[in-house]
Amino acid sequence: MPRLTLRIDVSADAFAAYYRGAASRVVVTAADGRRISLPANLLRPYLRADGVHGRFELEYHDSGKLIALKALAG
Numbered sequence: 001m002p003r004l005t006l007r008i009d010v011s012a013d014a015f016a017a018y019y020r021g022a023a024s025r026v027v028v029t030a031a032d033g034r035r036i037s038l039p040a041n042l043l044r045p046y047l048r049a050d051g052v053h054g055r056f057e058l059e060y061h062d063s064g065k066l067i068a069l070k071a072l073a074g
Helices: 012-020 040-046
Strands: 003-011 025-030 035-039 051-060 066-071
Touching: 003 012, 003 025, 003 040, 012 040, 012 051, 025 040, 035 040, 040 051, 040 066
Parallel strands: none
Antiparallel strands: 003 051, 025 035, 051 066
16 A cells, blocks of 8 residues: 655644634645645644644555554654
8 A cells, every 4th residue: 555754744823723624634745745635633643732743654545545644753
């Protein structure tokens, strides 16, 4: 199954828009330069006081359907 490495940096203020319902998706750039649109709710487990920051791995089916998003160490 394909995987993409993502760098995600969303401030707490920007993430607040998702909680208010003003936005439902987050657009991030993969390591290979592709822009990926993710449902914002996928980032909730990784939300901290300063937002969501770090490297993540996105695993998906060949059809493009999401399987999992997980944080990477470092």
